[in-house]
Amino acid sequence: MMNIRRFVGACLAGLIAAQGATEASAQDAQFTVQTQVVNPDLPAFTATLGGLGNGAEFMRGGGGFEPTVFRNRLTAAADAPNTIIADRQQISNYDSWPEGAFDGADIEVLRIVNGVMQTVRRDRVAQGGYHASGWNMATPSGRMIPAGTTRWNFSWDTFNRMDAPYYYTVRAVDASGNLSQPAAAVSITPPGKPGNVAEKATFQKVKLSGGTASLPAPQNLSVRLAVSRTAMLSWDPVPGAAGYVVYRSDLPPERHRGYSIDLEGTGEPIRKGDMILLRKTFTTPTRAEISTNRVWGAATPTSTFGISFLPGLAGDPGLPDFRLVPHDPDTPVPDPGETYLQVDLKNGGDIQLGKFNFAGPANGYYPTLKPDETYRFEIWLRGQGRITGRFGAGGVYKSIPGLPVEFRVGPEWQKYVVDFRVPPAPPESRSVGKMGIRLFGHGQVDVDNLRIYQLGTDFMDIRPEDRAALMDSGMSALRTHMFIKTKFSSYDLSQLTAPAGVAPRSGGHSLPQMLGITRSLGMDPWVQVEPHFSAEEWLGLVEYLAAPFDPAKDDPKALPWAARRAAQGHSAPWTEDFNKIWFEIGNETWNRLFAPWTFQPMADAGRLNWTKYTAGEVYGLYQEHVLSIMRQSPWWDRLEPKLEPVIGGWGINDYGVDALKRSPGSRVLTNAAYIGGWDSGEGAVQQTPEGYASVMAYAPQVMAAAAKRYHDAVAKAAPDRDVILGTYESGPGYELNGLNGAKVTPEAALAQEKVMKGAGAGAATLDSFLIRAMAGDRIQNFFTYGRGDKFRSHARLDEGGQPYPSWAWLALFNHLGAGGDLLAVETEAVPKRDLPAISRRKEIPDAPMAAVYASRKGDRLTVVVVSRAVPDVPPGTDGHMSVAVDLPIVGAKSLTRYHESGDYRAENFTGPGTEIVSDTLPVPSDPGRLEIPDLAPASAEVYVFEGAEFPG
Known part of the structure; x- marks a missing residue:
């Protein structure tokens, strides 16, 4: 049972006396709990x-150094015997995956036949069969360069590839949105540090029709590196053109293969509309194998295809050679997974394994380390040559006593452990820190099972x-x-x-x-x-x-x-x-x-x-x-x-x-x-009153x-x-x-x-869950x-x-009302309010501002009373009401009331501002009538009758 503080309020005597009142005219709301079961044996919430x-918050990528499992779903755009033709954006992920990226991938073709989905073909992508090369629009989508302009100055993004040629062409657009044939392609290699275009280009809107214009292709297309270290394209004007669109490519046009997937075998022909599932596992791909020039230095290639805790992909400048290697069947590494990381270090080279994974208390996103806890870093290593490991942390905890720790890596698999504690961090600190290990020296080092967690509980x-x-x-x-x-x-x-x-x-x-x-x-x-x-x-x-x-x-x-x-x-x-x-x-x-x-x-x-x-x-x-x-x-x-x-x-x-x-x-x-x-x-x-009222109205309105x-x-x-x-x-x-x-x-x-x-x-959350339960x-x-x-x-x-009130109320009902039969409740009288339309909410006239729910489990009767009223909505109202509930019992051994310790504005986000508390009340002289003389606005109260006697 949840740990709920029990107390008897100073007004308990008045409340007990008020429960003896019987005049219906004194009540604002009146309900009757019936014996009819609406939702039997209601399961607890989930x-x-x-x-x-323990440790999950520090390792949002695992520490097992495992292969990347790539999976994708595509839609066939045309019939073909042994080729999947699909939307070019699906094939290349908007010019992110290059030609050949998924050669050898497994392919499953699914089709609906006479109302049944079935697999109609299993195959593989042929070597050299993954085609993702062609012209991609360089000017903004839906825009063209105006007819009077025959030049375009553009810059490269900082994450574009800088050491490879880019190819460009331009096509004229006629008044109907048709395109001319492309101009003869030109190419240029960006400078190491490109500049930025000083003035933004002016574009016009265009809707390309997909048709071919009678206009000739633009002539004399050229490109040069400008003084600003940007690129300047220019071409001759095309008579009758409404504008121009520029295209780019990683490959020259003679190497374009289009956008399609050739299959290795033969089988059921591909049909338009087929669902295609593509599966390929990567061990240690290079950037050239999986990334186009456009996204070369962006985060996506590494986050999609990279190895957790590594700063880049295999072959990246500044990184030593590394690879994933399958574990031996008898490896001493516990919980080894499929592979481990192997790194070649030369002449004092190094590799950093770590990530930003903690921050100061004011950050709010990353976890904060606690000074009264001990944390453990552990890693399995094996080295050939002279390899040293150094574990440390930065950011707000860069001065952790005892860190960094260095150790020499031995020739056999061994677990290396560093336990540490942190000093208190300044409460206002938002600084983010990286925690990890630097491996350096000369030789080869094998790595697996990097873990960071808090002592006292297993990883x-x-x-x-x-x-x-x-x-x-x-x-x-x-x-x-x-x-x-x-x-x-x-x-x-x-x-x-x-x-x-x-x-x-x-x-x-x-x-x-x-x-x-x-x-x-x-x-x-x-x-x-x-x-x-x-x-x-x-x-x-x-x-x-x-x-x-x-x-x-x-x-x-x-x-x-x-x-x-x-x-x-x-x-x-x-x-x-x-x-x-x-x-x-x-x-x-x-x-x-x-x-x-x-x-x-x-x-x-x-x-x-x-x-x-x-x-x-x-x-x-x-x-x-x-x-x-x-x-x-x-x-x-x-x-x-x-x-x-x-x-x-x-x-x-x-x-x-x-x-x-x-x-x-x-x-x-x-x-x-x-x-x-x-x-x-x-x-x-x-x-605001209206804000709180919109929350309280959600159950009856939506x-x-x-x-x-x-x-x-x-x-x-x-x-x-x-x-x-x-x-x-x-x-x-x-x-x-x-x-x-x-x-x-x-x-x-x-x-x-x-x-x-x-x-x-x-209260609104409990109301919403229970109103849905009443609906079934x-x-x-x-x-x-x-x-x-x-x-x-x-x-x-x-x-x-502390739990937030929504969770606390659901948890309380799980213990007191779940597993019981949800009973029908008849509304005899209730305050009402017209609820205005809000966004997708429809206007609801005369919506009830109170609700009662009841659950019976054996000789326990649980009654939930909710006020949806909010002070000053409408203006001048105070939101308080009295409530009477007729119950289907003739006696009970005990009565307990649960309610919030604060009013509806009390919150637990900025500190412990409210909690559910309980009062032990005497059973009313008339157990079949529960009277609440002053139900607080926007609140919930739960009354539990134990040892209840039901007539008949």
Whole structure:
């Protein structure tokens, strides 16, 4: 049970006396709790984890030095026997990947045939078959150089490649947007330090038609390096031209191969609209292999293809030669993963392994080191020659006592450990620091398992403060959010099931780590997996979760994934540890922010293209395709009773309903349901009466209608199916800088935090979750468990570590009301207010300003009372009301009241400003009537009758 301070307020005697009042005319609101069950055995709420484990915050890329698993989804744009023709922007990622980047990659072709998605071809990209070369527009998209101008002065970006030639051409544009043939190409190599164009060019808008103009190609195109160290293109005017467009390329036109993928083998011809999954694993790529000149020095090539903790890619100037090498089967390195890093150091050369991963207390983003804790750096090393390691830190902790530490690296694998403590940091410091190791000397050094964590808890295990907070929460399931949003650089099944700290693209998190933590908390896992696995990987996942393995008699070669699980210390199938395993493919697969793992409309190739499926339907068909693969496993019968496939919908349309219709194997439909925030389009809420009122109005104005719409839509779309509805993310929402073009000032951001992490928002969150439960929702998820700002449940430990009110109220209900039957409540009388339309919210006349919910579990009756009223909305009102609730009981042994210690403006973001406290009250002389003489504005109160006696 949560640690709630119990006290009896000074006004308790008056409250007790008031509970004896019986005059209905004295009440502002009156409700009747009925015996009818609305939502039986209501499950406890759930939560999403953004990351969890001791050391995860310092190692947001893992420390295992593993290969890069590249995955991509494309759409075939034309029919072809053995070639994938796709949009040039998909093929090259907007001129980021060069010719040949994915030669040898695995290809899977998926197609919808007669209402079923199926794999129609497995193949490989031929050597020299990945074509991504041609002319790319150099002038801004949708713009052209005006007809009267026949020159263009341009500069290179600092991250462009400087030691290679660039090729340019120009095409004339006619009045209809048609293009002439290109001018004869010219080339120029940028200077080492390019300059900037002093004056911005003037452009005109243009809509290119894609047609060919009758205009001749521009003549006498030339390029020269200007005095300003910029490039000047010039050409002769073309009579009749409306303007000009300039193009660039990394290769001369005679080497252009276009944008397509040639396949190595033969098989089912590619058809327009086919879904293509591309998979390739990179060990140590050079920049030239994976990067075009345009993004050469940008962060993207390293973040997508690089090795965690290294400052660049293989072959980069200033870096020694390095590579990834497979571990020997009998390596002494524990939890070794697949590979280790090998570096060649010469003549005192060095390499830095580290990253910015901590900051001063005022920073707010990076973690802050605590002076009263001991931290550990450890790394496995083996050296040939004279190799020295030096571990240290910079930034606000650059003067840590005892650091840096140097040690000589021996010839055999050995773990090197440095324990350290930090002095107190100035509270106002925002300085960001890098922590890591410098390896230098002469010889070869092998590196693996770089780890940074806090002593007292095993590496990547749950820390005591997180265990206590989650145990207190009573959540029924934890959603693993660290395995999605990977984009192109992702993981394969081997990395997903690796030990913690190995996989680079999931922050070091792994499936066995999260399953183990979830099991230790007595909760169920809600596993998210990106939708890019091969059939072999989906089958391997089933085996990993559900297949038994006895090392004494089973062959590891026959059951490699079960053997891996057993070798990790979990011999029994994971299915034996949980009541359910919630299974969600991808995350918001409609949201282009998470591309390429999104879906788009597709035609049915078996019905002469007269059937076209919506993006949501394609999502459902793909999910059913995955389930059909998993059903082929000999271990499916062990997994299927526990597995709950989840569809993630979109609250503003029928994307999820469409998906559910096409996936009969899925019976859970969820969508996001935030209170305000960026996806509501309402801006950052402010600390005004109207701001607080908008938060308190969310349940009756948005949540009730949204839940009803989904339940009605599912009843119509799947009338014969037992579908579970709910939310995959919910709770207070936040306006974010940059999303939808929003601009949030620091002052507005702070005000938003205070409102959304205040007592009023806590009551509104409980109200929203329960109003959806009354509509029939069975699974609801708070986003997210974590410490800090925005979508977090708790304050940072250095700021008190207190739960925010939204989390605290949900946790309290989990303990007191979850697992019980949600009862019907009739509203007899209630104060009302007209709610104005706000952004996407519809106007609601006469909306109730109070609500009551009730849950019965055995002889416990839990009654939740919520005030939605806010002082001065409308002007002149004080928001207070009295409430009477008729209850279906005739007696009780005890009564406890829970409420916030502060008013609706009290918040926990800037410090411990409010908490849920409890009063032990005498059972009223008439137990069937609960009277609250003064319900505070924008608040929640929970009354718990233990030993309740129900008539009949």
